[in-house]
Amino acid sequence: MSEGSETELLQNFLHGRSHPCPVCGYDLRDLTSDRCPECGRVLRLTVTEARSVHAPFIAGVIALAAPLGASATGVVAVGYSRIIAASGWDVLLRPLVVNALVLALAGPALALWLRYARVLKRQPLARQWAWAAGAWAATAIGLGICLVVG
Ligand SMILES: [Zn+2]
Numbered sequence: 001m002s003e004g005s006e007t008e009l010l011q012n013f014l015h016g017r018s019h020p021c022p023v024c025g026y027d028l029r030d031l032t033s034d035r036c037p038e039c040g041r042v043l044r045l046t047v048t049e050a051r052s053v054h055a056p057f058i059a060g061v062i063a064l065a066a067p068l069g070a071s072a073t074g075v076v077a078v079g080y081s082r083i084i085a086a087s088g089w090d091v092l093l094r095p096l097v098v099n100a101l102v103l104a105l106a107g108p109a110l111a112l113w114l115r116y117a118r119v120l121k122r123q124p125l126a127r128q129w130a131w132a133a134g135a136w137a138a139t140a141i142g143l144g145i146c147l148v149v150g
Helices: 003-014 054-087 089-115 117-122 125-149
Strands: none
Touching: 054 089, 089 117, 089 125, 117 125
16 A cells, blocks of 8 residues: 555545544544644554453553562561661661652652653654653662662
8 A cells, every 4th residue: 555545544534533643632633644733743544453452461560560569678678677677777767768758759750750641742752762761860860879878
């Protein structure tokens, strides 16, 4: 199938029909090209199954990740209890404060990331990767600070 006919199929599908852009949510009714006028992404008409195949996969990831995080927390807790047994509570005050600060920063940062996901998706791909790299850099810096200070 040629590119021209794919664009024609897309335009025919959207002629007189409201449908949100999958990236930014803009109404693509009566689209006149293969690009979203709002975010500029190239669009194409595709055939897909009626039900999402991602939900069971994501549910499985959560099911397997939750015990991973819980058990990692358990391992850390056991390590802390051994330190307390050997040295007393005072030795854990600094790591406790550092971890509380990371929690206080990471929680709102994740909330902002999720809140502005749609805004992020409207940005050019290079800028989206720059924001993702910034998030990873902040995480790496936070981890470094925890390892040095905590
Ligand atoms: Zn769009």
